[in-house]
Amino acid sequence: xxxxVNHAALIPEPKAWNHGAGIDLNRSIGGEGNxxxxxxxxRMLWPQFMEYDDCVLFTDRFTEKNCRAFMEQTxxxxxxxxxxxxxxxxxxxxxSAEPRPTQEMILYIGRLxxxxxxxxxxxxxxxxxxxxxxxxxxxxxxLNCEISLFQDR
Numbered sequence: 001x002x003x004x005v006n007h008a009a010l011i012p013e014p015k016a017w018n019h020g021a022g023i024d025l026n027r028s029i030g031g032e033g034n035x036x037x038x039x040x041x042x043r044m045l046w047p048q049f050m051e052y053d054d055c056v057l058f059t060d061r062f063t064e065k066n067c068r069a070f071m072e073q074t075x076x077x078x079x080x081x082x083x084x085x086x087x088x089x090x091x092x093x094x095x096s097a098e099p100r101p102t103q104e105m106i107l108y109i110g111r112l113x114x115x116x117x118x119x120x121x122x123x124x125x126x127x128x129x130x131x132x133x134x135x136x137x138x139x140x141x142x143l144n145c146e147i148s149l150f151q152d153r
Contacts, residue, residue, distance in 0.1 A: 005108060007025055008025075009104070010102075010104060010105055010108060011025060011028070013028065014027075014028035017031075043060065044093070044113075045112075045113070045116050046116065046120065047059070047060060047117070047120075048060065048124075049120075049121065049124045049125055050062060051125060051128070052064075052067060053067065053071065053078070054078050055067070055078050055081055055082050055085070055151070056082060056086075056121070056125050056128050056130050056149070056150075056151055057082065057085050057086060058085075058086055061085065061086070062085070066085065067081065067085060070084055070085060078151070078153070079150050079151065079153050082148075082149065082150035082151060083133075083148050083150050086148050086149045086150065087146050087147065087148035088113075088146060088147050088148070089144075089145065089146045090106045090109050090110050090145045090146060090147065091106065091145065093109070106145045107136060107145075110134040110136070110145060110147050111134065111136075113132075113134070113147050114132045114134045114147060117132045117147075117149060118131075118132045121149070128151055129151060129152040130149055130150065130151050130152070131149065131150060131151075131152055132147065132148075132149045133147065133148050133149065133150070134146075134147040
């Protein structure tokens, strides 16, 4: 996990709370967050996976119609289908959020998701070897920062 991350630099707002005395991150979240968002974030952080047509896919994002269309487009290339159906553009997870994210925020979120999803896959799909991919090269356009998962074939 990312223990050496300076969370205060990524989330500066709580430092201004309490008439400038600041509050800790957990209290800040408790003051701003809500149960429905927590449940939604929980599902994003701890997703369900399914197997379909020799592919490992996110259950919540699966539609048979899309899977069959991608199978046809890729001429049955299961890895290509997994990559496209399982990819998330980090910035699109919060497309209406302001202020816009920094490169450090995007990297933190991508690394965090990779750290969580990778060990979750082994017990969820025990007969499959699945990798989570989050390339960290600098991207001028944050939209290109994405995370995906696919079977090692």
